[in-house]
Amino acid sequence: MGKEKRVLVLSNMYPGKISQTFGIFVKNQVEAIKDRGMDLDVVAVHDPRMGKPFVLKKYLLWLIRILLVFLTKGRRYDLVHAHYVFPSGLFALWFKKRFGTKIVVTAHGGDIDKMSKKGGFFFKKTKQILQEADYVVAVGENLRRDITETFEVDENKTAVINMGVNRQVFQPMDKGQAKDAVGLSQEKFSLLFVGNLIKQKGLLELLEAYKSLKQTNPHLELHLMGPVKNEEFMNEMKHKIHEEAMKEVHIHPPKDQAEVATWMAAADVFVLPSHMEGFGLVALEAMSCHTPVVGSDVGGLTYLLQDAGVPFEPKNAASLADAVEKVMNSEELRATLIENGERKAWENDQEKLLDNLMDIYDRIGGKAQ
Structure with a gap:
C-alpha cells in the first residue's frame, strides 16, 4: 500500500x-x-x-x-x-x-x-x-x-x-477429545446449530427434522447454541420441545469463539437451516474444524455447500432430515465433506x-x- x-x-x-x-x-x-x-x-x-x-x-x-x-x-x-x-x-x-x-x-x-x-x-x-x-x-x-x-x-x-474464517481459532481437534472437553457422550451422534435463536434460522424445521430422525436413531441428540433475540419465539420452541418430549434437545447460551470452535470439533454434523443467509460464515467455521455441514440451499450457503456440504430445500423439514440422514449413514460421505470443507476453509482464510x-x-x- x-x-x-x-x-x-x-x-x-x-x-x-x-x-x-x-x-x-x-x-x-x-x-x-x-x-x-x-x-x-x-x-x-x-x-x-x-x-x-x-x-x-x-x-x-x-x-x-x-x-x-x-x-x-x-x-x-x-x-x-x-x-x-x-x-x-x-x-x-x-x-x-x-x-x-x-x-x-x-x-x-x-x-x-x-x-x-x-x-x-x-x-x-x-x-x-x-x-x-x-x-x-x-x-x-x-x-x-x-x-x-x-x-x-x-x-x-x-x-x-x-x-x-480465523483458522487460528477454528481448527480441527481429535473428535473424542473434543467431545470430552465439552461433556458430550462418545456414544451419541450430536447435531449442532450455532447462531441467533430466531425463527428465520429455520429452528422449527430443525426440531421437526430431529423428531423424525430420532424415531430411527435413538442415539441422536441436538444442541442449539446462541443468543435469544425473541422471547416469544423462544417460549414457542421450549413448548414444542416439552410437548413432544424431545429430551435430548439442549439449548445453550452464546459462548466465546474458542469454546464454539471446540463444540464444532466435537459435533458429528453441523446444521444451518436458515431461511436466508448472506454468506454463512458459521458453516465455514465448522468446515474449518473438520465437521461435516448440512445447510439450506440459500444465498451464500449455496456457494459454500458446493462439494463441501449437503444442501437441502429451505423451510422443508423432510428435506433437512434426508440430508442429515445421508451424512449419518455414510462414513465415506463424511470423509469427503471433511476433505472438501478443509479446502473451502483454506480458500476463505x-x-x-x-x-x-x-x-x-x-x-x-x-x-x-
Missing part, C-alpha cells in the same frame, strides 16, 4: 459487555486490520437487544457518538468503512460529502434481503448509499448480483469478500481475504481533494 490510511469503521453490530458474539465477525476483521499496523477507529452499536426501547436508545446513542466524531475528528479520516448498508452507509456519506472521505460499504445480506424491502424510503436510501459509495463489498456472489442488478451499481466497483480488502483500500486512493 501507499501512504498509510486513517480509517473509521461504522457498524450497527459489534461485541460489547452485553454480548461477546454480537457482530464478532466485524470485530475479527477490525482486529486483523489493526494487526497490520493500520490507524483505525470504531464507532459501533454494542447492544444486541431488540425491544423498541432498546432499539431507540442504542441507535440514538450511536448517532450521537458518530456526530461527535464527525465534528471533532471527521477531517482526519481518509476512508470510512461502513458495515451494513443502512443506516451505517448513510452516516458514512456525511463524511464523504463534507470532507471528501472515501467510502467502502460491506453488505452482509439482511441489509439487502430484508432492510431494503421494508418500504420505498429504505429501498431508495439503500440504492443511494450503494451508488455513491466508492466501493461495495458483498459477502456472497448472489448478494453482489442483487446489488449490481436490482440497485444498478457499477459492477467494476464491487467485489465478493466474505469475512473469512481470513488473512487471504484481508489481502483483497487491503487492495481495495489502496485502489480507491486517498481522500478526494
Whole structure:
C-alpha cells in the first residue's frame, strides 16, 4: 500500500459487555486490520437487544457518538468503512460529502434481503448509499448480483469478500477429545446449530427434522447454541420441545469463539437451516474444524455447500432430515465433506481475504481533494 490510511469503521453490530458474539465477525476483521499496523477507529452499536426501547436508545446513542466524531475528528479520516448498508452507509456519506472521505460499504445480506424491502424510503436510501459509495463489498456472489442488478451499481466497483474464517481459532481437534472437553457422550451422534435463536434460522424445521430422525436413531441428540433475540419465539420452541418430549434437545447460551470452535470439533454434523443467509460464515467455521455441514440451499450457503456440504430445500423439514440422514449413514460421505470443507476453509482464510480488502483500500486512493 501507499501512504498509510486513517480509517473509521461504522457498524450497527459489534461485541460489547452485553454480548461477546454480537457482530464478532466485524470485530475479527477490525482486529486483523489493526494487526497490520493500520490507524483505525470504531464507532459501533454494542447492544444486541431488540425491544423498541432498546432499539431507540442504542441507535440514538450511536448517532450521537458518530456526530461527535464527525465534528471533532471527521477531517482526519481518509476512508470510512461502513458495515451494513443502512443506516451505517448513510452516516458514512456525511463524511464523504463534507470532507471528501472515501467510502467502502460491506453488505452482509439482511441489509439487502430484508432492510431494503421494508418500504420505498429504505429501498431508495439503500440504492443511494450503494451508488455513491466508492466501493461495495458483498459477502456472497448472489448478494453482489442483487446489488449490481436490482440497485444498478457499477459492477467494476464491487467485489465478493466474505469475512473469512480465523483458522487460528477454528481448527480441527481429535473428535473424542473434543467431545470430552465439552461433556458430550462418545456414544451419541450430536447435531449442532450455532447462531441467533430466531425463527428465520429455520429452528422449527430443525426440531421437526430431529423428531423424525430420532424415531430411527435413538442415539441422536441436538444442541442449539446462541443468543435469544425473541422471547416469544423462544417460549414457542421450549413448548414444542416439552410437548413432544424431545429430551435430548439442549439449548445453550452464546459462548466465546474458542469454546464454539471446540463444540464444532466435537459435533458429528453441523446444521444451518436458515431461511436466508448472506454468506454463512458459521458453516465455514465448522468446515474449518473438520465437521461435516448440512445447510439450506440459500444465498451464500449455496456457494459454500458446493462439494463441501449437503444442501437441502429451505423451510422443508423432510428435506433437512434426508440430508442429515445421508451424512449419518455414510462414513465415506463424511470423509469427503471433511476433505472438501478443509479446502473451502483454506480458500476463505481470513488473512487471504484481508489481502483483497487491503487492495481495495489502496485502489480507491486517498481522500478526494
